[in-house]
Amino acid sequence: MEKKKFGLSSFWLKLIGYLLRTLDHVGRLFIDKGSGVTIPTAYYVLRAIGKCAFPIFVFFAVEGLYHTKSIKNYLLRLGIFALARDCFGFAFGAIVKLPVINNPLIGNVFTDLFRGVLALYLIKRKDWFSLLAALPIAYEFLAGYVVNRTYGTLFKADWGAFSIVLFLFIYLFREIYSLNLSKKANRANVDTSVLEQATGALPRNAFECVGILSAYLLFYLFYRLGLVWNGYYLLPNEFIPIGTYSVLSCLLLLFYNGKRGPDNKVIRSCFYLYYPIHLVILGIVSAFVGVLASVI
Numbered sequence: 001m002e003k004k005k006f007g008l009s010s011f012w013l014k015l016i017g018y019l020l021r022t023l024d025h026v027g028r029l030f031i032d033k034g035s036g037v038t039i040p041t042a043y044y045v046l047r048a049i050g051k052c053a054f055p056i057f058v059f060f061a062v063e064g065l066y067h068t069k070s071i072k073n074y075l076l077r078l079g080i081f082a083l084a085r086d087c088f089g090f091a092f093g094a095i096v097k098l099p100v101i102n103n104p105l106i107g108n109v110f111t112d113l114f115r116g117v118l119a120l121y122l123i124k125r126k127d128w129f130s131l132l133a134a135l136p137i138a139y140e141f142l143a144g145y146v147v148n149r150t151y152g153t154l155f156k157a158d159w160g161a162f163s164i165v166l167f168l169f170i171y172l173f174r175e176i177y178s179l180n181l182s183k184k185a186n187r188a189n190v191d192t193s194v195l196e197q198a199t200g201a202l203p204r205n206a207f208e209c210v211g212i213l214s215a216y217l218l219f220y221l222f223y224r225l226g227l228v229w230n231g232y233y234l235l236p237n238e239f240i241p242i243g244t245y246s247v248l249s250c251l252l253l254l255f256y257n258g259k260r261g262p263d264n265k266v267i268r269s270c271f272y273l274y275y276p277i278h279l280v281i282l283g284i285v286s287a288f289v290g291v292l293a294s295v296i
Helices: 010-030 041-049 053-067 071-095 109-126 128-146 160-188 192-199 204-224 243-253 265-289
Strands: none
Touching: 010 041, 010 053, 010 243, 010 265, 041 243, 053 071, 053 109, 053 160, 053 243, 071 109, 071 265, 109 128, 109 160, 109 192, 109 204, 160 204, 204 243
């Protein structure tokens, strides 16, 4: 009988991620940060807490890459929702006569997830198709010039080039962990799962959290050296100081027990549909109350 693991399943961590993301959108849409140097406390707190959702989404997007039955359908779903989300953003901006450059509903997390999963899928193939992974990766780094300066924010990812780097670091540290564990298991002539339980090895999710921390440290170093800056596509706007708090999501991911928890087609559909539906509701309400945040 398998020993019951303490911690949080993917269901509960994803649910927490969506709740955090909702707080981020409430702060983004309903609290005017103004044009002054001092950021309103409510805006700062809601957005800093809400930003913790993104690393959770990326973490489980990488998990999905390893466990999904059909990677093509997985990518198709992400691509459809990314496109639909941007279409809603443009439609909303047109209705309320909001300039594209000031529209906080353009640029979405599904675009980040789609490009990240696509890049890792190509890398995991380990054939000549893997060379094509350079395309979504390069796009993230070049989009600051190509996209923002020509098509406004069309197909703009929510977290810019940082998102693709976060994907790569989580994948890299996961692969390093698996390779190391596999070598030890082969030497001991036992299954990797048996070795992991018997030796009390550092859980894989803890190793992946080290990858997340490494990505944040790398970009913070780039920021301090003046190689990247807020407002440019390499970093999401307000990454410094608000976005950096999202690294605290590692404290939640450390409790991941490797289990799915409640899982069926209805639950999976609800997770996909909640994101655009809650944005529609918040967007409509914010338009009526007239307190849409100024510029993101």
